[in-house]
Amino acid sequence: MKKDIILAGVGGQGILSIASVIGVAAVNLGLHLKQAEVHGMSQRGGDVQSHLRLSDKEIASDLIPYGKADMIISVEPMEVLRYLPMISPEGWIITSIKPFINISNYPPLEKIMSEIEAFENHVALDADKIAKESGSLRAANDIDYGNFEEAIKFVFGSKGDDIVNINLKAMKAGRDFAETHSHAKLK
Amino acid sequence: MQKLVLLGDEAIAQAAIDAGITGIYAYPGTPSTEITEYIQRSGEAKEKGIRSSWSANEKTAMEAALGMSYAGKRTMVCMKHVGLNVAADPFVNSAITGANGGIIVVAADDPSMHSSQNEQDSRFYGKFAMIPVLEPVNQQEAYDMVHYGFDISEKYRIPVMLRITTRLAHSRAGVQRKDSRKQNELKLPKNLTQFVLLPSIARKQYKDLIRNQENFNNESETSGFNEYFEGQDKSRGIITSGIAYNYLMENYSDRICPNPLLKICQYPLPEKLLKKISEECDELLLIEEGAPFIEESLKGVLGNCLKVKGRLDGTVPRDGELNPNIVARALGFEDTRGRDVPAIVAARPPSLCAGCPHIDSYLGLNSVLEEFTPGRVFADIGCYTLGALPPYNSVNSCVDMGASITMAKGASDAGLKPAVAVIGDSTFTHSGITGLLDAVNDKTPITVFILDNATTGMTGGQKSAANGRIEHICIGLGVEKEHLHVINPMRKYHGENIKIIQEELNYDGVSVIIPRRECIQTIGKNKKEDKLKKGE
Ligand SMILES: Cc1ncc(C[n+]2csc(CCOP(=O)(O)OP(=O)(O)O)c2C)c(N)n1
Ligand code: SF4
Numbered sequence: 076m077k078k079d080i081i082l083a084g085v086g087g088q089g090i091l092s093i094a095s096v097i098g099v100a101a102v103n104l105g106l107h108l109k110q111a112e113v114h115g116m117s118q119r120g121g122d123v124q125s126h127l128r129l130s131d132k133e134i135a136s137d138l139i140p141y142g143k144a145d146m147i148i149s150v151e152p153m154e155v156l157r158y159l160p161m162i163s164p165e166g167w168i169i170t171s172i173k174p175f176i177n178i179s180n181y182p183p184l185e186k187i188m189s190e191i192e193a194f195e196n197h198v199a200l201d202a203d204k205i206a207k208e209s210g211s212l213r214a215a216n217d218i219d220y221g222n223f224e225e226a227i228k229f230v231f232g233s234k235g236d237d238i239v240n241i242n243l244k245a246m247k248a249g250r251d252f253a254e255t256h257s258h259a260k261l262k
Numbered sequence: 263m264q265k266l267v268l269l270g271d272e273a274i275a276q277a278a279i280d281a282g283i284t285g286i287y288a289y290p291g292t293p294s295t296e297i298t299e300y301i302q303r304s305g306e307a308k309e310k311g312i313r314s315s316w317s318a319n320e321k322t323a324m325e326a327a328l329g330m331s332y333a334g335k336r337t338m339v340c341m342k343h344v345g346l347n348v349a350a351d352p353f354v355n356s357a358i359t360g361a362n363g364g365i366i367v368v369a370a371d372d373p374s375m376h377s378s379q380n381e382q383d384s385r386f387y388g389k390f391a392m393i394p395v396l397e398p399v400n401q402q403e404a405y406d407m408v409h410y411g412f413d414i415s416e417k418y419r420i421p422v423m424l425r426i427t428t429r430l431a432h433s434r435a436g437v438q439r440k441d442s443r444k445q446n447e448l449k450l451p452k453n454l455t456q457f458v459l460l461p462s463i464a465r466k467q468y469k470d471l472i473r474n475q476e477n478f479n480n481e482s483e484t485s486g487f488n489e490y491f492e493g494q495d496k497s498r499g500i501i502t503s504g505i506a507y508n509y510l511m512e513n514y515s516d517r518i519c520p521n522p523l524l525k526i527c528q529y530p531l532p533e534k535l536l537k538k539i540s541e542e543c544d545e546l547l548l549i550e551e552g553a554p555f556i557e558e559s560l561k562g563v564l565g566n567c568l569k570v571k572g573r574l575d576g577t578v579p580r581d582g583e584l585n586p587n588i589v590a591r592a593l594g595f596e597d598t599r600g601r602d603v604p605a606i607v608a609a610r611p612p613s614l615c616a617g618c619p620h621i622d623s624y625l626g627l628n629s630v631l632e633e634f635t636p637g638r639v640f641a642d643i644g645c646y647t648l649g650a651l652p653p654y655n656s657v658n659s660c661v662d663m664g665a666s667i668t669m670a671k672g673a674s675d676a677g678l679k680p681a682v683a684v685i686g687d688s689t690f691t692h693s694g695i696t697g698l699l700d701a702v703n704d705k706t707p708i709t710v711f712i713l714d715n716a717t718t719g720m721t722g723g724q725k726s727a728a729n730g731r732i733e734h735i736c737i738g739l740g741v742e743k744e745h746l747h748v749i750n751p752m753r754k755y756h757g758e759n760i761k762i763i764q765e766e767l768n769y770d771g772v773s774v775i776i777p778r779r780e781c782i783q784t785i786g787k788n789k790k791e792d793k794l795k796k797g798e
Binding site for chain 1: 265267269292293295296376377429430432433434435436505508509511512517585586587590597598599600601602603604606607608609610611612613614615616645648720721722
């Protein structure tokens, strides 16, 4: 088993929390993990990404090679496109469709969506809508992956039971969504 | 014990706690900041009474650590690579005083300058000071090397450098801990002149340091961190430094390199191992994260019969961080790449947060400076450096921490009037104070903006050293009260603020204007923490 995942977004959107939830879950399962993050200057509203590598064998590089990522998970639609050079020919892109606009030359959303839809293996979802239904806008990020209950408890545990529960609910909503939708149905 | 999932920085911090340090000293700087922050948050460190608050700058940190070592206790001092320039004086001299309690200096380099002004390679500093340098290949080795580093530091009574780079510092992996060690007892050096670097003493101790090189060499050959892997294909030998080894291995799916391979993680360079690989192989390929440090020492100035490939001949790019693909190309392997980035994707450079107090400071300054020719604003390092970018285009320099005031002074001395300096509160206490004293002593016509957002914003909101006391420091330095103003950088005070700025630009001496409003990020963070404390 080997999974190489790029997590993408904009500084301040919570990429790092997502990455550490998945990371803790993986290590608790006895997997090898390497997860490279961006700290520093780019966190001031710049583009940020995390390389997340999981494997049952020892992992060499902290960085995923170009053209080898199995998946790009993005909490912002333009940002998913920035990392296309990383994706493998069979890879999947999964993205939230809600733009984060902090630059004046942000491209029209339709153009972004048509680039995303041009990619065979894609899932585009309205994470905010699903999150609202599950109780918290801030838990929107958790929608993009499922199956990490223990990790959510560990990472958010210090923030109290309510936060943990909201994140768990968001996770379940995300999983339900993923099970019932594919990009074909979304169109 | 269960494995902990730790950033490289956190692995170093946990190791320092486990290895029995009594104190850590540091000034924040990407990518080193998280080492000290981890210890500040750690309940275990609190229980053990480990001191960990921020120092005013890297030099004061290095000196305090040296004092702790003098008193016989173990200590760590952390900084980003350019911080070592600031700490260079005590750092280099500490090799001659030697250590008493163990001391590890962590230098965190930033190849590709993700968050820095340059990409200098700290291994040169280690060699310059003639001390052992450790360069971990992964998070576990970073953890282990801290324990080993303290061992050799106390064995040879010498400070040891741990050199890391951004990628290791900010990447997470599982780390296995070792048993905890007790802290040292208070114990002064046997020889009470060990730390007195009078020429007569320094000369003698320098000879000791030179003699000790043989021991350091021996450690490099035998500690096991420098590893030799035999290989069948001797047409080329490969030498890696630090995490470059991982990028090499990524290129072999079975993790076996067919060429003889020397993985270097400890310096001084292991001469015997280097001789072995150079004798066995027809040519050498050097893959170093950072400058061509090993490559240059193998090549020398005149070159020799050895065929050496690496950053110097362009086999590997001369600058920038490595990755698996760069290494693949250097090996002559086929490169991989996904799809191109669609042309519509726009750059998203870092920018000042919406509502940042610096925005109002720059809008005020810009409107007053409109009547002058451009190019008069000397800035410094911090969030406010982003004022150099559109839409503000407010500043004309950013060189090193503290250089705003002194460069404005030099330009003013040369005849540029008005000349303006812009410096953050943390940068001011880091190294702006002495420059302001120079200007006061000369009565140099400059206007100094000290942007007081009550925090060290750029590095994530650490405590600022003289919070709420900036104006008292200025008065103490001799700034005239009439020419010192604390203003509130908010849109609604724009009119009165620009009047003050205008007046002070006309003053023929030192003026200081302190726009004071808290960073909105720290306001948000503090609110969240308060809520948590109240259990909301
Ligand atoms: C010698 C050195 N040490 C540390 C740093 C890292 N660094 C860059 S900006 C900064 C903090 C600046 O804080 P402040 O001056 O208060 O400005 P703010 O970011 O809050 O606007 C630090 C610590 C550096 N660039 N150089
Ligand atoms: S972190 Fe604070 S100081 Fe830095 S840009 Fe944001 S609001 Fe301004």
